[in-house]
Amino acid sequence: MKILLIDDHQLILTGTFNLLQQQYPKADIVKVKTVYDALEEIATSSFELIFMDLSIPEKAGTIAQIDTGINLLQKLLQKYPQQNFLVQSSYVKALVRIKYEIDEHQGGFAIADKGLSEQEMLTRVYIAIQGATHTQDIKNGLELKPEWLEVLKLAFEKGLTDKLISEQMYRSERAVRTYWTKIQDVLGLYPEDCKKQGKNIRIQTEILARKEGLID
Numbered sequence: 001m002k003i004l005l006i007d008d009h010q011l012i013l014t015g016t017f018n019l020l021q022q023q024y025p026k027a028d029i030v031k032v033k034t035v036y037d038a039l040e041e042i043a044t045s046s047f048e049l050i051f052m053d054l055s056i057p058e059k060a061g062t063i064a065q066i067d068t069g070i071n072l073l074q075k076l077l078q079k080y081p082q083q084n085f086l087v088q089s090s091y092v093k094a095l096v097r098i099k100y101e102i103d104e105h106q107g108g109f110a111i112a113d114k115g116l117s118e119q120e121m122l123t124r125v126y127i128a129i130q131g132a133t134h135t136q137d138i139k140n141g142l143e144l145k146p147e148w149l150e151v152l153k154l155a156f157e158k159g160l161t162d163k164l165i166s167e168q169m170y171r172s173e174r175a176v177r178t179y180w181t182k183i184q185d186v187l188g189l190y191p192e193d194c195k196k197q198g199k200n201i202r203i204q205t206e207i208l209a210r211k212e213g214l215i216d
Contacts, residue, residue, distance in 0.1 A: 006052035008033040054089040084108035086128040093213025110134040
């Protein structure tokens, strides 16, 4: 059995490696720290399990970001529909961004918060290797379309105005305003309620979006 382990924190990488080696002494466990190295390994080998963190760097010398791990996972889910995955992260909520792809995935898929006990972690590993799923840590019902997530990113991670967002997305400003309404509806935010409470709806949108893992 071959397992690919992706994590840029040396302490966690070593700890997870030792835990998996104890449980699966005959397994060939490959350790990598970046997306670049992971893709190189995946291109040349088949793995029974890909065990990955979400906050990882693109390549050596770059900053680890949740978005980087999400993008890698999204690509792998599309390219390898039968692959077994275990995502171990302190940011499991962020997986709501690709919940549709996870729900549609045909291979094993388990999620494990880094705060889990070793025994529970190994249970999730077993579930994933068997081709089963354990995804209840992703909040149900909170699903945003890709263009809505793009609006959130451009506004709150890039600091763009609606006008600049519309130009970057090749949409009208009216379309962008509609996206905001849809996003706020999903988050349960309404102008009349915010007005009564003396709150700025755009700021409340950012607070809730971060809380739900929709943006970093």
